Amino acid sequence: MNAVILAIGDELVSGASSDTNSTYLSRELAALGIATRSVHVLRDDADAIAAEINRAAAAADFLLITGGLGPTADDLTRHGLARAMGAELVLNEPSLERIEAFFAKRGRTMRAGNRIQAMFPEAAEVLENDIGTAPGIAAVVGSARVFVLPGVPQEMRRMFKRGVVPRLPRERSAIVQRVVRCFGAGESDVAAKIDDLMERGAEPEVGITVSSGLISIRITAHAGNPEDAERRATIVAQEVKRRVGHLVIGEGSATLAAVVGSALREARQTLATAESCTGGLIGALVTEVPGASDYFLGGIVAYANDVKRAGLGVPEAVLEKHGAVSEPAATAMAEGCRQRLQSHWALSATGIAGPRGGTPDKPVGLVFVALAGPAGTRAERHVFSGDREVIRRRSARAALDLLRRALRPDTTASGDEHG
Amino acid sequence: MNAVILAIGDELVSGASSDTNSTYLSRELAALGIATRSVHVLRDDADAIAAEINRAAAAADFLLITGGLGPTADDLTRHGLARAMGAELVLNEPSLERIEAFFAKRGRTMRAGNRIQAMFPEAAEVLENDIGTAPGIAAVVGSARVFVLPGVPQEMRRMFKRGVVPRLPRERSAIVQRVVRCFGAGESDVAAKIDDLMERGAEPEVGITVSSGLISIRITAHAGNPEDAERRATIVAQEVKRRVGHLVIGEGSATLAAVVGSALREARQTLATAESCTGGLIGALVTEVPGASDYFLGGIVAYANDVKRAGLGVPEAVLEKHGAVSEPAATAMAEGCRQRLQSHWALSATGIAGPRGGTPDKPVGLVFVALAGPAGTRAERHVFSGDREVIRRRSARAALDLLRRALRPDTTASGDEHG
Numbered sequence: 001m002n003a004v005i006l007a008i009g010d011e012l013v014s015g016a017s018s019d020t021n022s023t024y025l026s027r028e029l030a031a032l033g034i035a036t037r038s039v040h041v042l043r044d045d046a047d048a049i050a051a052e053i054n055r056a057a058a059a060a061d062f063l064l065i066t067g068g069l070g071p072t073a074d075d076l077t078r079h080g081l082a083r084a085m086g087a088e089l090v091l092n093e094p095s096l097e098r099i100e101a102f103f104a105k106r107g108r109t110m111r112a113g114n115r116i117q118a119m120f121p122e123a124a125e126v127l128e129n130d131i132g133t134a135p136g137i138a139a140v141v142g143s144a145r146v147f148v149l150p151g152v153p154q155e156m157r158r159m160f161k162r163g164v165v166p167r168l169p170r171e172r173s174a175i176v177q178r179v180v181r182c183f184g185a186g187e188s189d190v191a192a193k194i195d196d197l198m199e200r201g202a203e204p205e206v207g208i209t210v211s212s213g214l215i216s217i218r219i220t221a222h223a224g225n226p227e228d229a230e231r232r233a234t235i236v237a238q239e240v241k242r243r244v245g246h247l248v249i250g251e252g253s254a255t256l257a258a259v260v261g262s263a264l265r266e267a268r269q270t271l272a273t274a275e276s277c278t279g280g281l282i283g284a285l286v287t288e289v290p291g292a293s294d295y296f297l298g299g300i301v302a303y304a305n306d307v308k309r310a311g312l313g314v315p316e317a318v319l320e321k322h323g324a325v326s327e328p329a330a331t332a333m334a335e336g337c338r339q340r341l342q343s344h345w346a347l348s349a350t351g352i353a354g355p356r357g358g359t360p361d362k363p364v365g366l367v368f369v370a371l372a373g374p375a376g377t378r379a380e381r382h383v384f385s386g387d388r389e390v391i392r393r394r395s396a397r398a399a400l401d402l403l404r405r406a407l408r409p410d411t412t413a414s415g416d417e418h419g
Numbered sequence: 420m421n422a423v424i425l426a427i428g429d430e431l432v433s434g435a436s437s438d439t440n441s442t443y444l445s446r447e448l449a450a451l452g453i454a455t456r457s458v459h460v461l462r463d464d465a466d467a468i469a470a471e472i473n474r475a476a477a478a479a480d481f482l483l484i485t486g487g488l489g490p491t492a493d494d495l496t497r498h499g500l501a502r503a504m505g506a507e508l509v510l511n512e513p514s515l516e517r518i519e520a521f522f523a524k525r526g527r528t529m530r531a532g533n534r535i536q537a538m539f540p541e542a543a544e545v546l547e548n549d550i551g552t553a554p555g556i557a558a559v560v561g562s563a564r565v566f567v568l569p570g571v572p573q574e575m576r577r578m579f580k581r582g583v584v585p586r587l588p589r590e591r592s593a594i595v596q597r598v599v600r601c602f603g604a605g606e607s608d609v610a611a612k613i614d615d616l617m618e619r620g621a622e623p624e625v626g627i628t629v630s631s632g633l634i635s636i637r638i639t640a641h642a643g644n645p646e647d648a649e650r651r652a653t654i655v656a657q658e659v660k661r662r663v664g665h666l667v668i669g670e671g672s673a674t675l676a677a678v679v680g681s682a683l684r685e686a687r688q689t690l691a692t693a694e695s696c697t698g699g700l701i702g703a704l705v706t707e708v709p710g711a712s713d714y715f716l717g718g719i720v721a722y723a724n725d726v727k728r729a730g731l732g733v734p735e736a737v738l739e740k741h742g743a744v745s746e747p748a749a750t751a752m753a754e755g756c757r758q759r760l761q762s763h764w765a766l767s768a769t770g771i772a773g774p775r776g777g778t779p780d781k782p783v784g785l786v787f788v789a790l791a792g793p794a795g796t797r798a799e800r801h802v803f804s805g806d807r808e809v810i811r812r813r814s815a816r817a818a819l820d821l822l823r824r825a826l827r828p829d830t831t832a833s834g835d836e837h838g
Contacts, residue, residue: 013455015446016626016637018439027434036432038467041458048457177433188530191491195532198492207429207463207493209436210571218435273720275699279706280692283699283720290774290807292698298726300719301692301702307717307760341726355709383525385550388709390573
């Protein structure tokens with residue numbers, strides 16, 4: 001079974017607000033075994049809404065519509081639905097009484113404009129709203145069931161759970177989604193390892209997306225019941241992990257910082273950071289994880305060379321001979337930091353984030369990251385592309401990945417593959 | 420003139436990711452005088468993409484499509500476009516060379532899968548991508564101009580500005596948008612000051628949005644020519660600024676870090692940071708601004724109390740008597756940092772970001788920020804609501820706002836209003 005979602009509102013189409021309702025609904029529907037086919041964001045225009053409702057009703061089993069149920073002249077979703085149904089809008093007395101009571105309870109008088117909120121297409125059902133004035137609507141268009149919900153996210157979510165879910169048929173096929181996250185190679189390198197699994201029409205479906213170097217492989221299994229879907233998703237997730245190997249950092253919403261944090265906590269070891277081009281971003285990522293104080297001591301942001309010398313003990317000779325953006329500087333930063341903060345591990349990053357400051361020898365995007373630890377220091381050279389923020393984020397993640405691999409001794413041997 | 424936007428990707432339709440590209444594009448198009456009619460989020464399905472392209476091309480002057488240009492089997496946007504155009508995909512040699520060069524520059528070999536990224540519908544134009552492997556596509560379907568951009572937001576934005584904007588016609592009825600940015604009060608407090616300007620149907624339109632405490636007031640003026648639109652927008656922007664007063668930090672995409680950075684550079688003064696709960700985030704925000712090395716020296720991330728003592732010289736007595744989350748601790752952190760890094764100014768933040776660690780006396784969200792400067796030290800106490808990341812971001816911004824006000828002596832007198 002499948003669904004189409006419509007989100008209605010001039011403010012959504014103009015970019016003044018983002019449509020977060022559809023993201024919520026498609027996730028909830030997937031959990032109920034209903035796949036979303038498409039999402040359409042439309043202006044407050046009754047004809048356009050009616051046309052899209054008719055088109056969607058011909059294509060999907062369920063149609064979920066949010067927004068445009070308010071009391072003002074630009075709220076036209078109910079008119080669009082009535083037009084699609086070939087029905088008139090008629091007053092529903094019990095709804096009018098509820099809206100009047102809503103205002104009375106708050107010591108206010110209902111405005112005339114709110115009367116429209118008690119009008120529904122003939123043959124439609126009222127979905128009650130106990131936290132706002134706009135009731136929702138349940139109706140049938142062609143062979144599709146249609147649900148219209150308020151645009152206010154809190155009201156929409158509550159009405160979805162209380163009014164829509166109980167009206168959905170009980171027998172559904174199940175959809176289970178698993179996400180395997182990887183780091184340390186390009187999207188196409190990872191895709192090449194699982195190419196055959198990603199073929200169109202394969203079951204489970206396998207897809208891949210990337211964000212600042214973090215790659216998410218989604219595995220979506222469909223089956224007659226949740227157990228079968230779960231089993232199929234797990235088999236493919238295992239196969240994906242086997243093939244992608246040491247690049248896998250975890251499942252679900254795993255981040256490098258969370259994975260590294262868990263490993264440090266388990267090993268009862270501590271971390272400190274010495275940051276130049278990242279300006280504090282590695283520390284900020286590490287401390288995004290709740291409970292980071294169990295293992296993160298702190299660090300030195302050494303943006304100026306004076307701070308690299310005085311705060312981290314980077315030798316003047318290193319800065320003079322190799323420059324602040326060099327492997328020896330990254331190594332000295334990590335080692336100085338580890339020594340001064342008395343941590344088990346220290347990470348450093350130094351590079352040229354741009355947009356200015358690049359030279360033919362040292363282009364924008366050149367970054368050295370280093371890790372000092374109980375068994376010595378290891379550095380890596382990267383050349384990242386992207387704008388300043390992308391280069392900085394990738395640098396911070398490359399540093400964290402150095403530590404992730406060091407904390408998993410079984411995978412460090414193949415670390416050189418991480419470009 | 421108007422546009423339709425398509426966002427392509429299974430991950431968008433399933434709710435695994437949100438479609439932020441369309442929000443960006445519709446805003447940018449509005450600024451160029453092009454109204455967006457609708458936004459459609461579609462699965463990676465070549466037939467569905469082709470059908471929607473044909474429908475949109477019949478309805479709008481411009482069609483902007485994002486996503487599905489990657490090298491993997493589920494990237495089918497180019498196939499959908501070719502189908503809509505009734506054209507074949509053919510290899511573009513210069514694009515292939517650029518993609519090969521992209522990999523070569525990074526010391527990697529291009530995979531066979533990336534070859535598809537150099538294939539374009541016959542009669543289509545290539546939009547170059549200088550920060551990623553996926554070139555974009557410009558084409559004509561029916562009477563509509565079609566632009567296909569990568570799904571990665573950074574690449575999409577850059578290609579829109581460099582490849583699409585120059586290809587849009589110059590004569591348009593004018594829409595001018597101005598954004599006034601404020602910090603230091605709640606959204607409803609700011610809205611109350613400009614309530615009458617925000618009425619529906621008013622010209623120019625005035626709208627308000629908020630993100631981690633940073634409030635953007637959008638003023639959109641429509642007129643027959645750019646000069647009139649600009650004039651109208653300016654009058655209202657001035658009025659908004661007059662009413663919102665010292666809360667205004669700047670116009671356009673002004674950030675606290677950029678505003679503070681410009682003021683420091685102008686005054687030839689330097690900044691250092693001492694961070695506890697923010698874990699490096701203040702430094703990361705400061706160094707997001709290109710050229711921050713002109714004024715930012717670095718800082719100490721003092722997450723553990725040992726680092727507060729040894730790295731910043733916070734007295735043991737302060738930590739024992741008042742605790743690490745206290746005004747005396749914030750003050751000592753800022754002063755110790757200023758002294759050790761020899762900067763003109765030093766900012767500190769210490770607080771309880773949660774979700775755990777709160778007590779009745781010191782609840783989650785309690786944060787102290789302090790600023791040490793040439794004329795002494797000033798601290799502020801805040802209680803922020805929101806999750807861990809929101810509390811940390813608001814803390815970092817509250818610290819930067821302390822410095823912003825200190826660098827503008829005309830506004831410091833009313834500093835107490837900033838809650």
